[in-house]
Amino acid sequence: MDEVIKTNELPQVDALQDEDRVLVDTGAVGTGGMPYGAMVEQVKEAMLPAMRSEAAAQIGAKERAEKGSVTITNNQAYPFNAGNATVALGTPRENLDYIITTEVSAAAGNVQAVEVYDKQLNGFKIRYDGSATSATIKYYVTGGMQ
Numbered sequence: 001m002d003e004v005i006k007t008n009e010l011p012q013v014d015a016l017q018d019e020d021r022v023l024v025d026t027g028a029v030g031t032g033g034m035p036y037g038a039m040v041e042q043v044k045e046a047m048l049p050a051m052r053s054e055a056a057a058q059i060g061a062k063e064r065a066e067k068g069s070v071t072i073t074n075n076q077a078y079p080f081n082a083g084n085a086t087v088a089l090g091t092p093r094e095n096l097d098y099i100i101t102t103e104v105s106a107a108a109g110n111v112q113a114v115e116v117y118d119k120q121l122n123g124f125k126i127r128y129d130g131s132a133t134s135a136t137i138k139y140y141v142t143g144g145m146q
Helices: 036-065
Strands: 021-025 031-035 066-073 084-088 096-107 111-120 122-128 132-141
Touching: 021 084, 031 036, 066 084, 066 122, 096 111, 096 122, 111 132, 122 132
Parallel strands: none
Antiparallel strands: 021 031, 066 132, 084 122, 096 132, 111 122
């Protein structure tokens, strides 16, 4: 009769040493013993490229600038302007320390200034001053992810 060993009855050690043998799946051959140090090195070699790739993707996502554009129209006569736009960020920020850079890409009239206000983690608002009846404003958002 084969001896049955229960897992809770296996000898326990505080720490494995490099020369200690561990049971591993060797693929087509089945299971076998391998020195612990060699197994650790194989795991590191197998996982390192994936870990580097994932880390680079996470860093790139945090550092990547978000960009877009909005068209704002104004139906009031100068000097009044009721035109504004709410912009929803595609990737919500982790804090409000993000920078928004704007540029006017097209305008039907004079745009004196562009203002960004009401910054939130998930968006912000844009408005312009001037006599333009409409303006298309490009925006670039960086930061706020650390």
